Amino acid sequence: MVQLILKDFRVHALLVVICLAALFAASTLYIALVLLSGNGFKTELMLYTLITILSSSAVSLLFFIQDEMFKTDAVFVSLPVSRKQLVWSKYISSIVLLLLAFTAHFFGFQLGVVINNGVGFEGAVVYEGPLLWCMLLLAVVAFKSYAFPLYFKFGMATGGMVFSVFQLLVVIAFLYSLQFETWTDQINAVVVWAEQRSLGGLFGMLLCLVVLLTSGSMPLSAQLFKNKNLGT
Amino acid sequence: MSNTLEISNLSKNYGDFQLKDVSFTLPTGYIMGLIGPNGAGKTTVIKTIMNLVMKDKGEVQLFGKDHRDFEIEAKKRIGFVYDTPNYYEHLSLKRLKNVIAPFYDRWDENIFMDLVGRFEIPLNKPLKKFSKGMAMKSSIALALSHHAEFIVMDEPTSGLDPVVRREMLDFLRNLMEDEKKSILFSSHITTDIEQVADYITFMHKGKVVFSKTKDAVREQYALVKGGNELINEATKQHFVAVRTGAYGFEGLTDDVSQTKKILSNSAIYEKATLEDIMFFNNIKTKAEG
Amino acid sequence: MKIIISNASSEPIYEQISRQVKTQIISGDLQEGDGLPSIRKLAKELYISVITTKRAYEELEKEGFIDTVGGKGTFVAVQNKELLREKKMKSIEDMMGKIVLEAHKLGVTHAELKEMLDILFDSKEN
Numbered sequence: 001m002v003q004l005i006l007k008d009f010r011v012h013a014l015l016v017v018i019c020l021a022a023l024f025a026a027s028t029l030y031i032a033l034v035l036l037s038g039n040g041f042k043t044e045l046m047l048y049t050l051i052t053i054l055s056s057s058a059v060s061l062l063f064f065i066q067d068e069m070f071k072t073d074a075v076f077v078s079l080p081v082s083r084k085q086l087v088w089s090k091y092i093s094s095i096v097l098l099l100l101a102f103t104a105h106f107f108g109f110q111l112g113v114v115i116n117n118g119v120g121f122e123g124a125v126v127y128e129g130p131l132l133w134c135m136l137l138l139a140v141v142a143f144k145s146y147a148f149p150l151y152f153k154f155g156m157a158t159g160g161m162v163f164s165v166f167q168l169l170v171v172i173a174f175l176y177s178l179q180f181e182t183w184t185d186q187i188n189a190v191v192v193w194a195e196q197r198s199l200g201g202l203f204g205m206l207l208c209l210v211v212l213l214t215s216g217s218m219p220l221s222a223q224l225f226k227n228k229n230l231g232t
Numbered sequence: 233m234s235n236t237l238e239i240s241n242l243s244k245n246y247g248d249f250q251l252k253d254v255s256f257t258l259p260t261g262y263i264m265g266l267i268g269p270n271g272a273g274k275t276t277v278i279k280t281i282m283n284l285v286m287k288d289k290g291e292v293q294l295f296g297k298d299h300r301d302f303e304i305e306a307k308k309r310i311g312f313v314y315d316t317p318n319y320y321e322h323l324s325l326k327r328l329k330n331v332i333a334p335f336y337d338r339w340d341e342n343i344f345m346d347l348v349g350r351f352e353i354p355l356n357k358p359l360k361k362f363s364k365g366m367a368m369k370s371s372i373a374l375a376l377s378h379h380a381e382f383i384v385m386d387e388p389t390s391g392l393d394p395v396v397r398r399e400m401l402d403f404l405r406n407l408m409e410d411e412k413k414s415i416l417f418s419s420h421i422t423t424d425i426e427q428v429a430d431y432i433t434f435m436h437k438g439k440v441v442f443s444k445t446k447d448a449v450r451e452q453y454a455l456v457k458g459g460n461e462l463i464n465e466a467t468k469q470h471f472v473a474v475r476t477g478a479y480g481f482e483g484l485t486d487d488v489s490q491t492k493k494i495l496s497n498s499a500i501y502e503k504a505t506l507e508d509i510m511f512f513n514n515i516k517t518k519a520e521g
Numbered sequence: 522m523k524i525i526i527s528n529a530s531s532e533p534i535y536e537q538i539s540r541q542v543k544t545q546i547i548s549g550d551l552q553e554g555d556g557l558p559s560i561r562k563l564a565k566e567l568y569i570s571v572i573t574t575k576r577a578y579e580e581l582e583k584e585g586f587i588d589t590v591g592g593k594g595t596f597v598a599v600q601n602k603e604l605l606r607e608k609k610m611k612s613i614e615d616m617m618g619k620i621v622l623e624a625h626k627l628g629v630t631h632a633e634l635k636e637m638l639d640i641l642f643d644s645k646e647n
Contacts, residue, residue: 007331011320070320078282078314079335080307230284262571408571409561430570445572451533503531 004081004089005096008063015066016097019059020104027052027108028115035116045121049136050174054167056101057140060094061163068156074230084222087152091218094148095141102137106130126188131202135190138205145209145217152221152228234296236260236382236414237281242290244276249438251276254290256433256443260381261411263404265425266418267506268435269514274418275315277435278386281416282312294382308336311380313371315387321360325353325370336378344377365396372400376407383407385417389424397421401428422506432506436513454488455508457481458499467494473515484512522551522558526567534569538577546586546597547605557587557595 009016030051034044067073076086109127113120126132143166151159235257242254251273258264266274279285281292283303292299294306320328325348333339348355351369362370368388375383383404389397405428407413419425425432426446433443442449456471463474463481470491474483484504485491492501524541526534545551557563560578564571578595581587588598624634 003334006334010331011323011327066320072320074284075314077284078307078310078312079332080304081335082304083283227286229286230279405565405568409565411561427568430572446570447533447535447573447576 001081001085001089004076004085005093007076008066008089008093012063012066015062016100019062020100023055023059023101023104024108024111026055027105028111031109031112032115035112035119035121042121042124045124045127046174046177050170052102052105053136053140053170056098056105056137057143057163057167059101060098060140060144062097063093064090064151064156064159077230083225087222087225088218091144091148091213091221094144098137098140098144102133106133124188126192132187134202135205138209141209142212145213148217149220149224153224234260235293236295237264237416238291238293238296239277239281240291242277242280242292243288244280244285245288246276249273249276251280251287251438254435254438254440256440258414258416258431260414261408262430263408263415263417263428264431264433265429266416266433266435267420267422267425267510268418269510270420271437272435273438274420274435275386276438278384278416278418281384282307282310308338308378309381311375311378311383313368313375313383313385313388315390322358324356324358325373326355328359328370329374332374333377338379340377340379343379344373347373347376364391365393368392368400369396372403381412381414383413383415383417385415387419388417389419389421397424404428422510426506434506434509434513436510437517441513449506449509450503452486452488453504453509454485454491455502455504456483456485456491456495456499457502458495462495462499470494471512472509473512473519475515484508522555524563524567526569535573535577535580538563538567538574539580542577542581543584543586546600547609551597553597553599555597557597559594 027048030048034048073086077083113128120128147159147162147166150162237256237258239257240255242251244251249271254273254277256264266277268274276285280287281294281299283300294302295309297306299306323331329344333341333344347353347369351373353366353369353373359367359370368391372385372388375385389400392400401424404415404417407415417425429446431443432446432449434441444452457480459480460476463476463483468474470487471483471485474481488501491499522542522545524538526537528534530537532540542551542557557578558566560574561571564574567574578587578589582589585598586600587595589595620634
């Protein structure tokens, strides 16, 4: 199991590093440019949030795409591993990638602010703390929990389609939120609310998510994948 | 005598293709060749053994235990070689080995390096630059370095040049000095199987036509040639199939001693090659429609 | 030990092996107690199936030419010299039976056959 997770990082080490570096650099550049050009625009910040979500979830699918390209599932199933282990390892490595991607964005954001002499977005201080980022991460993981079983049942094409629909929804939500001038305030309010409950709230969410994954989504995916014909 | 592989009544419906009641047994210590024309179901059987393809019905036992209930345990003892290995092409063999090796507790670096040396495979060249023969040799080196007791290979010799093929076959044969090892390999190149197999399983259209020792096949089948006057409805019964020409007939019998009694010395008997056997079985199925 | 296998021959391979081993035992090339290669070793060397060598050894063992000692290997058995000679005579007799049959078919007379035999004997002795 550990080997299954490690093998992806081993095989694609260079690719992972390049992707993370790209996310980090993109975040830094974007934030620095926006801030330097006039101390923060709310719409730009929202767009930035959208980009981080989309790019991070794309990076988290890196191994899936590689496996699909080289059809390696069939190879690894012939090694002494069970299909359940294969499924679980995919979840875990995908979540680890997602975590790394958000971390890259987070630090990229910080660097962007530093470049602007430490002055961040007006009224959007929450972006400078990790709490908001953790919440974004959890939201994407929650989404994965229902997208993955579809992937294991129908493969990349359909799984990818569902993912695209999700991303479309995010875009629509973004466009919709543009008409409210106060959306950063609302996000702030949510984060402040979560902050009041401090780590407890975050931990609670995390716990719910872990339960959702391990008792719902992951066994379901394993079950769907168990009887799939591979390498045909 | 224990059995490495036991398949009984294996069935699989694949839409346009079906496996029907496939049964055969490979005793420990022997090489079995799985032959049949393309589309006979060889690859599907092998994939079912490896649990890559799900069976609809039937039983598969590896080392005396169910292949799904004891999947991991069994796979530790199996070395599997694909017909077209799907590996990450950008890796070198050395890096790929570093990915594969940790999966096996009994991985033996010495064996691997020995095979790499013997096969003269470059360790640091990306796999996508390998020839078909090189790729196959790499697969074999990767599959045989963990003291596998059962080696399963799907078309290991197809696409290789004759010299490499011969080397590969000799290599397999040398493995069999260890009586605990067994090999199952499929091929549509019948001469490969004739050269190394102890047992031959012949599949045709999803069914097993026969599964027996190579010696038994040799003794049982013969190519019979003679004048057309020898062929009538009654004598035809003793042939798998017969084709008649202007100057005589040629037929395959699967009971040579009986056929000799009936046609006596008026016909010529020749050893049937596996290719003959495949060819006449194909005529037979075509005739049956 | 020397064994040459012909794939083109109509004689089954296991018979080719057992016949050649027998001949070598009878001629004395293989002595009592000499070790024979293992079934697997021989199969590998001759490029034939283990099943074939196994069958050849089984035949030889049945006829008392070789013994397999569990864990130690296979050896040329203690031979009964009289019996061996008798067996050899029997095989010569069989061959001569065939010669007579062929001769009969062609109408070769007893005297002509004798003459041929004499010539062959002479050439061998010289």
